[in-house]
Amino acid sequence: MGFNISGLAINKSYENDFEKLQEELGWNLEKQSEIDFETASSNWTEDGICDVYFSEKGTLLFIGMGMCAESWALKNNKTLTFALSETSMAFNINYCENGIEKRSIMEVNDERMQDEGEKLGIEDKSEDTSEIIWNQIEVVIGKRFWDIEPDEKAVRYVFSKAKIAEPKTETHYVKEDVKKETFLGSKKWWEFWK
Numbered sequence: 001m002g003f004n005i006s007g008l009a010i011n012k013s014y015e016n017d018f019e020k021l022q023e024e025l026g027w028n029l030e031k032q033s034e035i036d037f038e039t040a041s042s043n044w045t046e047d048g049i050c051d052v053y054f055s056e057k058g059t060l061l062f063i064g065m066g067m068c069a070e071s072w073a074l075k076n077n078k079t080l081t082f083a084l085s086e087t088s089m090a091f092n093i094n095y096c097e098n099g100i101e102k103r104s105i106m107e108v109n110d111e112r113m114q115d116e117g118e119k120l121g122i123e124d125k126s127e128d129t130s131e132i133i134w135n136q137i138e139v140v141i142g143k144r145f146w147d148i149e150p151d152e153k154a155v156r157y158v159f160s161k162a163k164i165a166e167p168k169t170e171t172h173y174v175k176e177d178v179k180k181e182t183f184l185g186s187k188k189w190w191e192f193w194k
Helices: 018-025 121-125 129-141 177-185 189-193
Strands: 004-010 029-036 049-054 059-062 078-085 090-097 100-108 111-117 153-159
Antiparallel strands (some): 004 078, 049 153, 078 090, 100 111
């Protein structure tokens, strides 16, 4: 079947300061329960759910793919917003440093719809776009995704009914707005993820 996950990786553990992270993202989350990493990282995170795993050096949030089309940037951190659907062969990567988008890739069925910014250090040793995502998660949270034990602790949150903020980022390169607007502006872009 393949992996179908999406979320946000941050290069800081917000385990003891989770309210601050919510404030910076403009999110309002309510804790639901403790879960394990296997549950948190399972395929197709439902809309309205935010499953969170804390490593020693990072935070990994699993959220619905609809929230991962644009960057979630933090002014004092490195962030990786990602969507990976191996069943649809659709991938989205937005990498930011200190609130500035540095790299953006959107690929569907081996066609790059968007490829902007400077290449990430791990791109040369990554065979394909999905591997770029796996490797960059490791760079950002300081732990290899595949080394996280399935029974490690994670926490399930639900988004409150309050309006969810939109991603805000700056870019240091000129975007190819035509391709992006054509792709994202179509109401059918979500179909690529299912």
